[in-house]
Amino acid sequence: MKTPLYFHEDYGNYSFGRFHPFDATRFSKYVERVKDIDEMISNIKIFESPLATDEELELVHSKEYIEKVYKMEEVDGNLTPDTPVKKKSPDAGRRIVGGSLEAARHIDDDTIINLGGLHHSGRDYGEGFCIFNDVAIAAQHLLDEERKVCVFDTDAHQGNGTMDVFYDESNLLFVSTHQDPSTLYPGEGYIDQIGREAGKGYSVNIPMPRDSTISDYHYAIEEVAKPVVDQFSPDVVIRNGGSDPLQSDTLTDLALDLRGMEYLGKTAREMAEESGAGHIDLMLSGYGPQVVEGWLWMTKGALDLNVDLQIDRKLGEIGKEPKKDLEKDMEELQDILSSYWDF
Numbered sequence: 001m002k003t004p005l006y007f008h009e010d011y012g013n014y015s016f017g018r019f020h021p022f023d024a025t026r027f028s029k030y031v032e033r034v035k036d037i038d039e040m041i042s043n044i045k046i047f048e049s050p051l052a053t054d055e056e057l058e059l060v061h062s063k064e065y066i067e068k069v070y071k072m073e074e075v076d077g078n079l080t081p082d083t084p085v086k087k088k089s090p091d092a093g094r095r096i097v098g099g100s101l102e103a104a105r106h107i108d109d110d111t112i113i114n115l116g117g118l119h120h121s122g123r124d125y126g127e128g129f130c131i132f133n134d135v136a137i138a139a140q141h142l143l144d145e146e147r148k149v150c151v152f153d154t155d156a157h158q159g160n161g162t163m164d165v166f167y168d169e170s171n172l173l174f175v176s177t178h179q180d181p182s183t184l185y186p187g188e189g190y191i192d193q194i195g196r197e198a199g200k201g202y203s204v205n206i207p208m209p210r211d212s213t214i215s216d217y218h219y220a221i222e223e224v225a226k227p228v229v230d231q232f233s234p235d236v237v238i239r240n241g242g243s244d245p246l247q248s249d250t251l252t253d254l255a256l257d258l259r260g261m262e263y264l265g266k267t268a269r270e271m272a273e274e275s276g277a278g279h280i281d282l283m284l285s286g287y288g289p290q291v292v293e294g295w296l297w298m299t300k301g302a303l304d305l306n307v308d309l310q311i312d313r314k315l316g317e318i319g320k321e322p323k324k325d326l327e328k329d330m331e332e333l334q335d336i337l338s339s340y341w342d343f
């Protein structure tokens with residue numbers, strides 16, 4: 001069966017203005033590339049994302065917050081200085097939510113893709129280029145259907161909004177690999193942030209040192225992420241995060257290359273396969289010259305496609321020793337989590 005990919009041309013209205021680092025042409029550029037590559041389009045079927053309803057947004061967000069967003073749209077307001085609310089962007093955000101929800105509604109034991117991942121928005125706030133949190137809304141829908149959900153957030157920035165929404169939830173496991181929060185927005189996601197009350201042990205934060213390579217990611221994922229996800233045994237794995245862990249990214253300081261993107265997509269698929277879970281893959285972020293290329297390599301990994309994406313550079317391989325700081329942090333994190341999970 002072909003993999004569903006949710007998209008709508010209105011995603012292109014998810015824009016913060018001409019001088020903002022988020023380039024909204026990414027969505028259509030990616031879809032055009034997918035259509036151009038035979039091995040991809042023969043395995044992917046594109047569906048139009050519906051517009052999420054108010055009731056659906058309210059799975060996570062408060063009525064007051066939704067109203068506030070639409071009032072800001074009228075007056076050209078800002079949620080935060082880096083997150084202005086431009087004309088048509090709240091509805092574009094709603095469309096992205098619709099795509100992620102549609103993926104959640106159609107989930108079986110295979111992969112479904114949406115161009116989403118607005119993980120910095122919480123119940124009553126939006127920030128970090130995120131208005132409505134499609135990851136959390138799709139996850140809440142699945143929780144309401146009594147599915148156990150693992151959110152595997154591989155964005156370079158930690159998913160503070162998603163973590164916040166589910167911080168005391170034990171049917172959702174939040175696992176995040178992100179750049180060391182002492183060096184990057186949102187400044188959350190330290191190893192001792194493990195959840196609250198019933199949710200203790202169900203938030204797993206894996207801070208990656210600056211310049212982390214595929215070998216560092218592989219080490220951290222094998223040591224911490226995979227054993228925890230295996231033991232949790234989710235019904236659905238939602239991976240979110242786009243191209244911003246790439247070395248070429250202009251907002252971050254990590255050092256993955258395109259093979260690293262493929263590895264992240266592949267890892268999420270394997271996590272889902274090992275638990276017999278469905279897999280939703282959400283790509284949205286990236287700032288720099290390789291945003292769409294990074295998404296294509298992630299797609300290749302997520303769908304296990306035998307596709308030759310031409311590149312004239314040598315790509316990194318797993319196998320180098322991990323950074324010493326990372327080794328120390330992962331030992332400490334295993335220690336902190338050892339009351340909840342076996343390592």
Ligand SMILES: [Zn+2]
Nearest residue numbers: 155157244285
């Ligand atoms: Zn990001």
